[in-house]
Amino acid sequence: MKFNPISNPLDKLPEILKQNLKRNLCVCNEVKKIDIINAIANGATTLTKVRDKTYATSGNGCCTRQVERLIECIHSSE
Numbered sequence: 001m002k003f004n005p006i007s008n009p010l011d012k013l014p015e016i017l018k019q020n021l022k023r024n025l026c027v028c029n030e031v032k033k034i035d036i037i038n039a040i041a042n043g044a045t046t047l048t049k050v051r052d053k054t055y056a057t058s059g060n061g062c063c064t065r066q067v068e069r070l071i072e073c074i075h076s077s078e
């Protein structure tokens, strides 16, 4: 099955999740929130895939819940 990238991931996020896009969401590995959002939009539909692509959550996992929330929002209704 072919994955279609999501071209407007920001439109799927509530306002509060669109803030601080250029700040590190994953501070352990210095991964910016926008880079995580783009990885999710381009096919990283699970935590493991996001970790493989960006290294986010591979520190002590403290950003896991936030990354899960982004995945839920961006891939909702699919």
Ligand code: FES
Pocket (backbone or CB within 6 Å): 025, 026, 027, 028, 029, 056, 057, 058, 059, 060, 061, 062, 063, 064
């Ligand atoms: S902030 Fe991402 S693993 Fe700690």
